[in-house]
Amino acid sequence: MTIDxxxxxxxxxxxxxxxxxxxxxxxxxxLSSIINYVDKLNELDTENTxxxxxxxxxxxxxxxxxxxxxxxxxxILMNAPQKKNGxxxxxxxVE
Amino acid sequence: xxxxxxxxxxxxxxxxxxxxxxxxSPEVTRxxxxxxxxxxxxxxxxxxxxxxxxxxxxxEVQSRLDSxxxxxxxxxxxxxxxxxxxxxxxxxxxxxxMLESFKPPYNACVMERLEAAGAVILGKTNMDEFxxxxxxxxxxxxxxxxxxxxxxxxxGSSGGSAAAVAAGLAPYALGSDTGGSIRQPCSFCGVSGIKxxxxxxxxxxxxxxxxxxxxxxxxxxxxxxxxxxLSVISGHDGRDSTSVRNAEYDxxxxxxxxxxxxxxxxxxxxxxxxxxxxxxxxxLAAAETLKTLGAELYEFEMPIIEYAVPAYYIVAxxxxxxxxxRYDGIxxxxxxxxxxxxxxxxxxxxxxxxxxxxxxxIMLGSFVLSSGYYDAYYKKGLQTRRxxxxxxxSAFEKCxxxxxxxxxxxxxxxxxxxxxxxxxxxxxxxxxxVNLAGIPAVSVPCxxxxxxxxxxxxxxxxxxxxxxxxxxxxxxxxxxxHHKRAYEIMKGGVx
Numbered sequence: 001m002t003i004d005x006x007x008x009x010x011x012x013x014x015x016x017x018x019x020x021x022x023x024x025x026x027x028x029x030x031l032s033s034i035i036n037y038v039d040k041l042n043e044l045d046t047e048n049t050x051x052x053x054x055x056x057x058x059x060x061x062x063x064x065x066x067x068x069x070x071x072x073x074x075x076i077l078m079n080a081p082q083k084k085n086g087x088x089x090x091x092x093x094v095e
Numbered sequence: 096x097x098x099x100x101x102x103x104x105x106x107x108x109x110x111x112x113x114x115x116x117x118x119x120s121p122e123v124t125r126x127x128x129x130x131x132x133x134x135x136x137x138x139x140x141x142x143x144x145x146x147x148x149x150x151x152x153x154x155e156v157q158s159r160l161d162s163x164x165x166x167x168x169x170x171x172x173x174x175x176x177x178x179x180x181x182x183x184x185x186x187x188x189x190x191x192x193m194l195e196s197f198k199p200p201y202n203a204c205v206m207e208r209l210e211a212a213g214a215v216i217l218g219k220t221n222m223d224e225f226x227x228x229x230x231x232x233x234x235x236x237x238x239x240x241x242x243x244x245x246x247x248x249x250x251g252s253s254g255g256s257a258a259a260v261a262a263g264l265a266p267y268a269l270g271s272d273t274g275g276s277i278r279q280p281c282s283f284c285g286v287s288g289i290k291x292x293x294x295x296x297x298x299x300x301x302x303x304x305x306x307x308x309x310x311x312x313x314x315x316x317x318x319x320x321x322x323x324x325l326s327v328i329s330g331h332d333g334r335d336s337t338s339v340r341n342a343e344y345d346x347x348x349x350x351x352x353x354x355x356x357x358x359x360x361x362x363x364x365x366x367x368x369x370x371x372x373x374x375x376x377x378x379l380a381a382a383e384t385l386k387t388l389g390a391e392l393y394e395f396e397m398p399i400i401e402y403a404v405p406a407y408y409i410v411a412x413x414x415x416x417x418x419x420x421r422y423d424g425i426x427x428x429x430x431x432x433x434x435x436x437x438x439x440x441x442x443x444x445x446x447x448x449x450x451x452x453x454x455x456x457i458m459l460g461s462f463v464l465s466s467g468y469y470d471a472y473y474k475k476g477l478q479t480r481r482x483x484x485x486x487x488x489s490a491f492e493k494c495x496x497x498x499x500x501x502x503x504x505x506x507x508x509x510x511x512x513x514x515x516x517x518x519x520x521x522x523x524x525x526x527x528x529v530n531l532a533g534i535p536a537v538s539v540p541c542x543x544x545x546x547x548x549x550x551x552x553x554x555x556x557x558x559x560x561x562x563x564x565x566x567x568x569x570x571x572x573x574x575x576x577h578h579k580r581a582y583e584i585m586k587g588g589v590x
Contacts, residue, residue, distance in 0.1 A: 007462075008458075010465075011458045011461045011462055011465075012458070014461040014465060015416065015445075015454070015457045015458050015460075015461045016420070016423075016438075016441045016442050016445050017442065017445055017446050017449075017454055017457065017458065018442050018443070018446045019446070019454070023451065023454075026451075027454070027455060027458065030455055030516050030517075031455070031458065031459060031462065033517050034408065034459060034516065034517055034520070035459075035462070035472075037404075037405060037517055038405040038408060038409060038472065038476075039405075040401075040402065040405050041402055041405050041406065041409075041475050041476065041479055042475075043402075044402060044475075044478075044479060044482065046475060046478035046479065046482070049478040049481050049482060050478070050481060051474050051477035051478050051480075051481065052477050052478070052480045052481035052484060053307065053477055054307050054337075054533075055293040055294070055307065055484070055531075055532060055533020055534075056293070056294065056337075056339075056533060056558075058336075058337065061336045061337075063333055071200060071201070075200045076200060076426075078198065078200065079197055079198060079200070079426070079427035079428075080425070080426060080427060081424060081425070081427070081428070081429070081430030082430065088425050088426060090425055090437055090440070091434075091435060091436055091437050091439075091440055093436075093437050
């Protein structure tokens with residue numbers, strides 16, 4: 001399949017990315033060739049094969065419901081690009 | 096003793112000298128730091144070097160040893176850590192602009208365990224951005240050079256760790272392996288490494304790439320060092336819900352037993368088209384060596400391998416796209432100063448903070464997970480994953496382990512594959528199936544090509560069969576000298 005402008009723009013939106021025109025052209029070509037290669041999997045009959053999302057068959061791995069200590073607020077905010085009054089600072093989100 | 100000699104020693108040899116008071120941990124650490132400062136500008140294997148912290152830590156470990164405290168065989172020995180493993184108060188960048196100034200407020204589980212064992216951290220090593228790549232060329236901080244030939248790549252994504260160990264800039268290192276990122280750079284740089292069974296080593300504090308495939312593992316000058324490091328960093332950890340209980344490694348028999356009767360599978364279709372003839376010859380020669388040591392060779396076909404790369408890129412990119420959605424420019428990491436709305440901040444921070452390979456994989460992940468394509472791609476990838484796992488399971492009914500090349504070629508030239516992602520991905524043919532199946536594999540040097548570049552071989556085993564793999568690799572290394580020659584060649588020329 002070919003990746004056209006419409007699809008690449010949809011993928012940009014899903015991925016929260018904005019490509020330059022040049023990047024977009026390159027991405028179209030690269031993703032098309034990768035997806036065409038991946039289509040090789042259609043040669044395999046997987047009609048009755050169960051999907052495997054994990055190496056082992058995990059069951060839920062619960063921990064005891066015990067209170068533990070949290071990270072210190074100031075410590076976590078140290079890596080925040082912008083902060084104010086002990087909170088992460090973001091642009092206005094509600095009008 | 097000439098202090099220069101320590102750069103050619105294994106971590107266990109250095110640890111023993113420290114224990115026997117022939118040299119102190121601060122002396123070793125200072126020597127390594129000086130060596131890094133002198134030689135690393137030519138290689139770029141480190142992103143950051145912990146000059147003051149390392150010496151301080153070495154003095155602390157030394158005083159613990161001097162006061163009679165029982166510490167591990169690696170106590171006081173310096174180590175290098177891949178820069179996607181969280182180190183408290185030490186920058187952990189994933190070789191990305193996105194995390195250029197990120198200082199984790201906590202240590203990864205493996206760092207706590209190394210700390211308890213008395214390890215000294217020299218610094219953080221270069222890698223492909225977010226571990227996405229096979230050449231360390233996608234690093235925001237520039238590529239690492241192969242110490243055997245600085246025009247060539249060291250492999251990746253743990254290229255900095257492998258190059259540093261190969262060049263004698265660190266006695267051992269930690270890497271991570273999502274699709275071959277420990278094994279392939281080991282092969283390109285002539286060092287040894289282990290990709291442990293999924294769940295064997297806690298992923299707590301490993302910056303996530305593809306969570307159902309990622310594992311941390313050791314890189315060393317020989318397999319014995321790797322086994323020692325793996326013993327230290329492995330074991331159950333409640334903070335990683337996929338960490339396996341009651342699966343402690345016991346390598347005690349790996350170093351004093353032979354391999355008589357060990358059944359080694361040779362998947363003949365692994366050795367066909369696309370494999371460099373010199374690599375084929377070296378790996379098959381290793382098979383003969385193992386046979387003279389008592390192993391039995393068993394030839395079979397494993398046709399499913401042809402589908403491993405496409406299945407891997409579907410699964411890995413889907414998980415990467417989801418994992419990397421956390422980089423929004425708000426809580427930590429790079430934030431763009433352009434844009435008025437929250438949505439703009441997300442998009443601009445990500446677009447300016449990620450490199451092209453990372454963006455490509457996120458978009459590929461978005462594609463295979465998007466409605467309309469999910470069944471045809473993501474589900475198909477997961478079904479293929481099951482077929483690969485089944486195929487390994489039936490192989491291990493007939494043999495104890497599988498011998499294969501690590502990569503189809505030796506180290507390629509810088510820039511040679513970087514503009515063609517598909518070509519780069521195809522280089523992962525021998526490694527990715529191991530991660531999809533969650534099984535362990537070791538990578539050890541088995542020769543050199545006509546250009547003097549190292550060739551690696553891979554031994555793949557059933558879940559939690561690391562001790563058996565280490566035993567085979569150890570017997571091989573006791574009877575060959577490829578792993579020792581690698582450092583001799585390095586010392587003699589390139590650096």
